[in-house]
Amino acid sequence: MPFQLSPAEEMARKIAQEYTEREIIPRRKELMIDDRAMWKEEAVRQNKFGFHLHIVPRQEGGTGIGYVASIVSIEELCAGWPDLNFVTYGEMAYYFAKATGGEVEKKYMPGIIKGDVKATVATTEPSGGSDMLGLRSTARKVDGGWVINGRKCFISEADCTDFIMTLVKTGDPNDPATRGTRSLSAFIIDTGTPGYRIGRMETTMGRREDLAELIFDNVFVPDSHLVGQVGRGIPPVFAAVADTGRMTIFGMLNGITLGSYRCAVKYAKERKLYGRSISEHQAIQHRIADMAIDLEASRLLTYRAGWQRTKGMKVDGELAIAKYFATQAAIRSSLNAINIHGAYGVMEDYMPHHFYKHAPLRIGAGGTDELMKNMIAASALGDANPDLSNKPMEESYFGG
Amino acid sequence: MRPLNMIICVKPVPDSRYWDRLSLDPRTKTLRREGIPVIISPLDKNAIEEALRIKEARGGKVSVISMGPQNTTEVLAMAYALGVDEAVLLSDRAFAGADTLATAFALACGISKLGEFDLVLFGNESLDGSTGQVGPQVAEFLDMPSMTRVEKIDFADDDTVRVKSRMEGGYMVTEVKLPAALAVTKDINLPRLMPVFGALWATEKQTKVLSSVDCAVDKEKIGLAGSPTWVPDVANIEMKRKSEIIKGEPAQVARQLVEKLRVAGVLPEA
Numbered sequence: 001m002p003f004q005l006s007p008a009e010e011m012a013r014k015i016a017q018e019y020t021e022r023e024i025i026p027r028r029k030e031l032m033i034d035d036r037a038m039w040k041e042e043a044v045r046q047n048k049f050g051f052h053l054h055i056v057p058r059q060e061g062g063t064g065i066g067y068v069a070s071i072v073s074i075e076e077l078c079a080g081w082p083d084l085n086f087v088t089y090g091e092m093a094y095y096f097a098k099a100t101g102g103e104v105e106k107k108y109m110p111g112i113i114k115g116d117v118k119a120t121v122a123t124t125e126p127s128g129g130s131d132m133l134g135l136r137s138t139a140r141k142v143d144g145g146w147v148i149n150g151r152k153c154f155i156s157e158a159d160c161t162d163f164i165m166t167l168v169k170t171g172d173p174n175d176p177a178t179r180g181t182r183s184l185s186a187f188i189i190d191t192g193t194p195g196y197r198i199g200r201m202e203t204t205m206g207r208r209e210d211l212a213e214l215i216f217d218n219v220f221v222p223d224s225h226l227v228g229q230v231g232r233g234i235p236p237v238f239a240a241v242a243d244t245g246r247m248t249i250f251g252m253l254n255g256i257t258l259g260s261y262r263c264a265v266k267y268a269k270e271r272k273l274y275g276r277s278i279s280e281h282q283a284i285q286h287r288i289a290d291m292a293i294d295l296e297a298s299r300l301l302t303y304r305a306g307w308q309r310t311k312g313m314k315v316d317g318e319l320a321i322a323k324y325f326a327t328q329a330a331i332r333s334s335l336n337a338i339n340i341h342g343a344y345g346v347m348e349d350y351m352p353h354h355f356y357k358h359a360p361l362r363i364g365a366g367g368t369d370e371l372m373k374n375m376i377a378a379s380a381l382g383d384a385n386p387d388l389s390n391k392p393m394e395e396s397y398f399g400g
Numbered sequence: 401m402r403p404l405n406m407i408i409c410v411k412p413v414p415d416s417r418y419w420d421r422l423s424l425d426p427r428t429k430t431l432r433r434e435g436i437p438v439i440i441s442p443l444d445k446n447a448i449e450e451a452l453r454i455k456e457a458r459g460g461k462v463s464v465i466s467m468g469p470q471n472t473t474e475v476l477a478m479a480y481a482l483g484v485d486e487a488v489l490l491s492d493r494a495f496a497g498a499d500t501l502a503t504a505f506a507l508a509c510g511i512s513k514l515g516e517f518d519l520v521l522f523g524n525e526s527l528d529g530s531t532g533q534v535g536p537q538v539a540e541f542l543d544m545p546s547m548t549r550v551e552k553i554d555f556a557d558d559d560t561v562r563v564k565s566r567m568e569g570g571y572m573v574t575e576v577k578l579p580a581a582l583a584v585t586k587d588i589n590l591p592r593l594m595p596v597f598g599a600l601w602a603t604e605k606q607t608k609v610l611s612s613v614d615c616a617v618d619k620e621k622i623g624l625a626g627s628p629t630w631v632p633d634v635a636n637i638e639m640k641r642k643s644e645i646i647k648g649e650p651a652q653v654a655r656q657l658v659e660k661l662r663v664a665g666v667l668p669e670a
Contacts, residue, residue, distance in 0.1 A: 011594075015599055054596065063599060
């Protein structure tokens with residue numbers, strides 16, 4: 001069993017590392033003051049650079065190296081700054097355009113390959129993200145298309161993207177054929193469509209104006225913007241969350257763990273106490289050892305999941321184990337970095353402060369810890385890989 | 401505008417981020433480099449960037465050449481990732497232990513095996529040795545004009561470059577006939593980042609490895625045998641503060657301290 005990255009994946013890491021050292025680390029001071037304009041500028045720069053092309057096959061204009069190259073690239077970006085990752089939104093744009101096909105693919109694909117187009121997924125509503133049957137936004141069939149009404153919340157980078165994929169109700173609760181999981185359909189909405197607007201921008205513990213509320217007020221989309229079939233909206237959304245969502249979150253989590261580890265090792269060697277480096281104290285050494293274990297274990301789990309996904313394997317259980325462990329490892333490692341830095345660790349001018357603030361943000365993204373455990377248990381108990389399109393909602397699991 | 405064939409001499413150097421792990425081997429008088437990642441010497445990246453820009457404007461071919469052990473191919477892979485067309489490595493135990501002259505001789509022999517060329521580019525000096533000697537020496541061996549500290553290259557015509565080079569207190573503009581050797585400074589350009597497709601170029605293009613036999617070199621002129629200079633000794637500079645403890649009553653100690661500082665020239669005479 002090979003326990004090393006391929007030469008192309010290793011080079012993908014070096015490329016992302018060089019990018020981070022030139023474009024992100026020197027701008028940490030700006031990022032610390034939460035400059036939204038700089039954020040948007042970086043979104044354009046990262047997308048233009050083309051990190052998202054690692055998951056795009058070569059015959060379509062990508063590098064085709066695969067999900068592991070994507071994970072290691074995001075890992076380096078986020079070790080530079082814990083959530084400065086826009087690779088997700090280029091990957092989502094590709095993924096959604098392919099899933100929709102037809103006019104949408106034709107319209108957006110050239111821009112996606114050039115790095116001009118980004119997209120995000122909008123499923124969560126105030127009622128929650130995992131309980132998809134509780135969604136209230138609707139699409140009504142009209143001549144030549146659909147009219148969408150409703151509200152979505154906690155949507156990442158919605159103000160930086162060109163289109164979204166959303167999940168809304170199209171079924172009739174009185175019709176047994178369109179109830180339950182068959183009541184939901186996925187649509188593409190161009191962000192410039194009349195009636196589509198951004199509402200409140202939510203500030204999270206990581207960033208000001210981090211997540212957006214989206215308002216759909218009689219938004220008309222043509223039939224070509226329906227993703228797949230009517231009443232079969234869950235599989236493409238679920239696949240998007242699993243394939244592009246969780247895979248890129250792996251990179252973000254590893255980045256927090258790696259960044260925490262790097263700054264803790266550096267500080268432990270430099271900081272003198274009682275006449276010697278604190279790295280010579282066993283208590284500090286044990287914390288460093290814990291961080292090294294968390295980093296390596298997270299990498300092994302997440303890279304394996306990425307490798308399996310690149311091979312086309314359906315690996316819900318492995319993916320959930322990786323997501324759960326990497327989340328906990330990032331939280332533990334960033335806290336260890338704070339402990340090693342002492343009082344400096346909580347200061348805004350020091351990176352542990354930022355790694356620690358961002359780590360919990362990844363709990364909800366791509367599914368909570370509890371949802372991951374449900375998936376792991378389902379996999380362990382023989383309920384792996386259910387056919388989501390035919391399964392009642394109560395018996396399956398979804399990420400939001 | 402005619403296309404140009406350009407060759408850049410690239411030196412692998414220890415990554416400066418890991419210099420705290422470097423140490424001197426007191427027996428061999430060389431750096432212990434085990435476990436230290438190796439990178440392209442920074443100014444050599446400026447030279448690669450300039451060649452790529454010239455190629456983008458005029459067409460042609462960009463090759464890099466280096467000398468070192470087999471694992472130097474990892475560094476040359478980074479040159480491929482930047483977009484060069486060809487990488488050549490001179491690798492043979494006979495090349496080992498070379499000073500700048502023997503290095504320049506080997507590089508000149510390697511370059512002459514690559515066919516016709518118009519420009520040979522160098523970083524003005526390497527990150528580790530910093531002698532700045534190899535570029536002009538290669539030019540001598542290849543019998544062509546050379547300029548150092550180059551911070552701008554323009555074309556007067558297809559066969560002449562107009563070179564702006566830094567001098568103490570100013571700069572000099574010189575027209576140089578091709579083929580020529582130019583050693584560039586960091587001010588000439590900002591090297592591009594390796595693009596994402598560099599991950600493919602780096603792994604799919606193969607470095608061509610040449611031995612001393614392939615280069616048909618006189619073995620007395622390469623490696624340790626061909627080196628007129630060698631390092632007889634190295635010493636670690638120990639930084640230590642001179643210390644002296646003055647005892648007595650505070651006022652008396654203060655007077656003595658001021659007097660000692662005056663004697664040492666730290667304070668002006670009263």
